[in-house]
Amino acid sequence: MAKVNNEKITKRILEETKSNIAEGIPQQLSNVISPVIVSNELPEIKIATGSAIDAASGTIFTTSSTKRTFIVGVLLGLSKSAASTSLYSSIKAYLKTIPGTQSNLLFIPYEPSTAGQFFNSIMFSNPIEILKGTAVTTTNQAAVASIDNYAVIYYYEVDSIDRK
Numbered sequence: 001m002a003k004v005n006n007e008k009i010t011k012r013i014l015e016e017t018k019s020n021i022a023e024g025i026p027q028q029l030s031n032v033i034s035p036v037i038v039s040n041e042l043p044e045i046k047i048a049t050g051s052a053i054d055a056a057s058g059t060i061f062t063t064s065s066t067k068r069t070f071i072v073g074v075l076l077g078l079s080k081s082a083a084s085t086s087l088y089s090s091i092k093a094y095l096k097t098i099p100g101t102q103s104n105l106l107f108i109p110y111e112p113s114t115a116g117q118f119f120n121s122i123m124f125s126n127p128i129e130i131l132k133g134t135a136v137t138t139t140n141q142a143a144v145a146s147i148d149n150y151a152v153i154y155y156y157e158v159d160s161i162d163r164k
Contacts, residue, residue: 077119
């Protein structure tokens with residue numbers, strides 16, 4: 001059997017098997033047992049909700065500062081009066097691939113001066129990674145008069161892996 005030389009993998013094997021680190025991986029078992037790390041374990045999907053009323057913005061949730069956060073889906077619904085002259089409602093987040101600027105994950109444009117209810121949702125085939133320690137928000141852009149929105153985020157978190 002091949003010897004495991006990667007220190008991080010060895011440490012993980014020892015932690016998960018609750019072995020003594022001083023002992024190392026038992027060599028007498030190396031011909032019989034092969035360490036296996038499950039890499040496709042399904043994550044626990046979490047749900048966060050938030051809303052914005054009239055011209056306000058609302059924070060749906062703030063990502064962990066220590067874990068990696070991935071959004072798998074979003075839903076946005078809204079209700080507006082005919083007096084509303086707003087332009088759109090949106091869900092925004094700081095994407096890992098575009099740091100420094102909040103990006104629209106989903107937005108609903110609508111006709112000013114028309115009453116109505118709208119909703120839209122999307123499930124991402126490839127989860128979108130969000131920057132650590134940043135807010136995912138919902139906004140009614142340029143809102144005037146009565147408009148309410150409701151946002152739902154489906155996401156999961158994983159421990160960060162140091163890849164030095």
